Amino acid sequence: MQSRLRVHGHPIQPMLVTFPFGLFVCATVFDLTDVLGGPAMLGLVGYWTAVAALFAAGLAVVAGMVDLWDVPEDRTRRTAVTFNLLNASVAVLFVFGCLMRSGVPEHGATGALVLVELLGLLVGAVGVRLGASLVRQFDPRNTEPTSFDGFGPPATSVAGGFGRRRSR
Secondary structure (H helix, E strand, C coil): CCCCCEECCEEHHHHHHHHHHHHHHHHHHHHHHHHCCCCCHHHHHHHHHHHHHHHHHHHHHHHHHHHHCCCCCCHHHHHHHHHHHHHHHHHHHHHHHHHHCCCCHHHCCCHHHHHHHHHHHHHHHHHHHHHHHHHHHHCHHHCCCCCHHHHCCCCECCCCCCCCECCC
16 A cells, blocks of 8 residues: 655655654643642643644544545555544544633643543554554565664675675
């Protein structure tokens, strides 16, 4: 499967998913710090970080829907649909969290809000795992090394010519 949305040969959707997830983690850390007695300003920062993450999640969901058009009707499609549903459910949980704090002065965080956000991050972690398996399945050349071989010398040498393997 080739993604319709690509930059320099790489699919956009896996890149876009990292932004909202990272922002959701930051929002949760800010809110947790606010609940544990940190400055009240951190609750406001957590709120606006979650709002920014929701905008980024919207872009990721749209890119995921575009990519679903090309997924074959098999187990892979079910995995891709599950991945996109998990990402959307994380966004729904954080929308719920933003609505919970809309009536609170300065959009401060509460313990219940932090629990909702932690649940959202748990669901998001499952989504990240599924997304990583999809990327490995569709682009095997981008797999990470599974041993310390990835830290070794390069396979080609400029002095030895391009494209030729060095003997070890």
